[in-house]
Amino acid sequence: MQERTVKRSDFLPVNKNDMIERGWDRVDFAYVIGDAYVDHPSFGHAVISRVLESHGYRVGIISQPDWKDPESIQVFGEPRLGFLVSAGNMDSMVNHYSVSKKHRKTDAYTPGGEMGKRPDYACVVYGNLIRRTYKKTPVILGGIEASLRRLAHYDYWSDRLKRSILLDSGADIISYGMGERSIVEIADALDAGIPVSELTYIDGTVVKIKDGDRIYDAEFLPSYDELKADRKNYARSFYTQYLNTDAFNGKRLAEPYSEHLYIVQNPPAKPLSVTEMDDVYDLPYMRTYHPSYEAKGGIPAISEIRFSLISSRGCFGGCSFCALTFHQGRIVQVRSHDSLLREAEIITKEKDFKGYIHDVGGPTANFRHPSCQKQLEHGVCRNRQCRFPNPCGNLDADHSDYVALLKKLRQIPGVKKVFIRSGIRFDYLLADRKKDFLRELCQYHVSGQLKVAPEHVAQPVLSLMGKPEHSVYEKFTEEFYKMNDKVGKKQYLVPYLMSSHPGSTLKEAVELAEYCRDLGYMPEQVQDFYPTPSTLSTCMYYTGIDPRNGKEVYVPKNPHEKAMQRALIQYRNPELYDLVLEALRRAGRMDLVGYGPKCLIRPKRSHENHAAVPYRANKRGTVKNSISRKPAVENHSRRKKKTIRNIHKKK
Helix, strand or coil: CCCCCCCHHHCCCCCHHHHHHCCCCCCCEEEEECCCCEECCCCHHHHHHHHHHHCCCCEEEEECCCCCCHHHHCCCCCCCCEEEEECCCCCHHHHHECCCCCECCCCCCCHHHCCCCCCCCHHHHHHHHHHHHCCCCCEEEEHHHHHHCCCCEEECCCCEEECCHHHHHCCCEEECCCCHHHHHHHHHHHHCCCCHHHCCCCCCEEEEECCHHHCCCEEECCCHHHHHHCHHHHHHHHHHHHCCCCCCCCCEEEEEEECCEEEEECCCCCCCCHHHHHHHHCCCCCCEECHHHHHHCCCCCHHHHCCEEECEECCCCCCCCCCHHHHCCCCCEECCHHHHHHHHHHHHCCCCCCCEECEEECCCCCCCCCCCCCHHHHCCCCCCCCCCCCCCCCCCCCCHHHHHHHHHHHCCCCCCEECCCCCCCHHHHHHCCCCHHHHHHHHHCCCCEEEEEEECCCHHHHHHHCCCCHHHHHHHHHHHHHHHHHHCCCCEEEEEEEECCCCCCHHHHHHHHHHHHHHCCCCCCCEECCCCCCCHHHHHHHHCECCCCCCECCCCCCHHHHHHHHHHHCCCCHHHHHHHHHHHHHCCCHHHECCCCCCCECCHHHHCCCCCCCCCCCCCCCCCCCCCCCCEEECCHHHCCCCCEEECCCC
């Protein structure tokens, strides 16, 4: 099989010499990005630049400029139409800091994984860097950082309410969401000679307007001063934004900052059709990083997506801690089978391809079908979720298209196995009465362990998370292991669990620890809730209010309490013994300290020799509790082993 060859000249220009070699005297757009330049459709800057190129525009890439040096953004001189600015595939603060606000050690989107090649609040810094040199050149923000900070927002890292990023960055306009439609409209308008200040009407954009009389057909949000004065105002404002994220029924929103300054969010851009999605993903991506990074070992992030396929975007799952509602919307958009098969065949010709497609999915892998027929004409419901608190009666759970796609991919010459590693929504899977996807999943698409995200077990927390009742997850585990028996497989579930989400007291944290005890499972890593911009959960964290109903919510903010909640899930770790003991004492659950099979830890005196009560499975290795046929998983961290031993046999 002949491998694809990639040349430097096949990439977009990254310096003036590249530009001259193409015969250009200037670029139309200079794209300033916080990531390394990776020409792959999993990277937003690659998609937007290739879309613009397909419409005849010249784009040059300025990757990770030195934000202390104004000359670093003058690589191509002044672009003809404007600067595009993106912090990268992640919010720069999430990229830099853990939830405990400690510096991360590596950056997967930088050559060699080196940290420190982009600034904090990258969009703001890059925007002001450009403005110092080019006073009037249009600056258009895009990407996840700008999209989720487009209106006033709570910033976890500074612990305060911040203005729209449009104001702090000095930019002219934000292209929010996925951006393919709005960026072309912006480019065409600028190319036609329309001043950027007049581009106030494009769907999928956020703009500054100085004259309130020019704002039409808009719902006015509380002013920025009102938001700062009362967090209840912010909760109400956020919920109004939440109700207006749909392209079909979302209203124009206006956020006042003074009598002569308004930030206006135009309605979201319409979702892409199947043909339009195909056109975007069929563009001539090089599917790898720029050759100039080879000397530093390349870009670590490419390993996660190099042999994966993006089959969909959008999610109607409704998880409160996820920002997809604000960024991609709830309407699922998909690519055709032909487009995905073409890309899969390209993958088989990649260097180092071993026959394994790592993933076929999107935000939720098994969402490749509209949640209902109504949304195709009228959009999603403003005040109701498709899956929460109970599945909508109009929900049409259907995996037939996804199953057909997976079968075709497995038949491609050179493909040995097709995995599904992006998240699956287990409640949606159960709602499909055909059960054909569960069989396909277990028989062909699990690599021994399937990671799923119940997140918690306590109903008060699950309700605030927007997740189904725990009994739904129990039913899924039962069906999963039954199906594995039918197809003759020994495969196991690995649950993702989250600590310290709003609504979680020590009582709920202990309940989650007891679940881990009964499951015989101690996760090596626990995700502590991370308040990232523009999620319902972050709004709860900041305001102490559930914006959906105005009710007060308990929020664990004290670092010590958060540490205790996290330690409870990993109660077997001897280093966490004191935290677990304190948490149980504070929760009034000292009945869990002792020698019985239900105890989490031994008394203090016994702790010197035995840090935690070992899990006691029965002789046949089966976990006996309310959840049938689960694997017992024993952690061997004290032996410094990275793998876990799964115990699962028939009852």
